[in-house]
Amino acid sequence: MSRYEIIIYWSxxxxxxxxxxxxxxxxxxxxxxxxxxxxxxxxxxxxxxxxAKESGRAVAQPKGRLIFA
Incomplete structure (x- = not known):
């Protein structure tokens, strides 16, 4: 299971x-x-x-829950 924040919504x-x-x-x-x-x-x-790794791009580390102001 991923530790990245996932936002799920209905479209x-x-x-x-x-x-x-x-x-x-x-x-x-x-x-x-x-x-x-x-x-x-x-x-x-x-x-x-x-x-991303194969392309040599950086991969952000999971921060958990993001807080928006």
Whole structure:
């Protein structure tokens, strides 16, 4: 299980739940259910990190819950 913050919300436009990881730009997944979106984002997080490492890009360390002002 990832330690990155995951934001999950319903999208009427996509007719599905969307899961995003703010600390990993462009890292997002969808699913017909909340649980499916969560499961899918865990896979995408691992793939995002692998791709970033292969490309020589830095990977942010998980900060846990982000606080916005």
């Amino acid at each position: 009427d436009e996509d007719d599905s739940f969307i899961a995003e990881v703010p600390e990993l730009p462009g890292c997002a997944a969808d699913g017909c259910t909340y649980q499916e979106a969560l499961s899918n984002i865990e896979i995408i997080i691992a793939e995002w990190i692998d791709t």
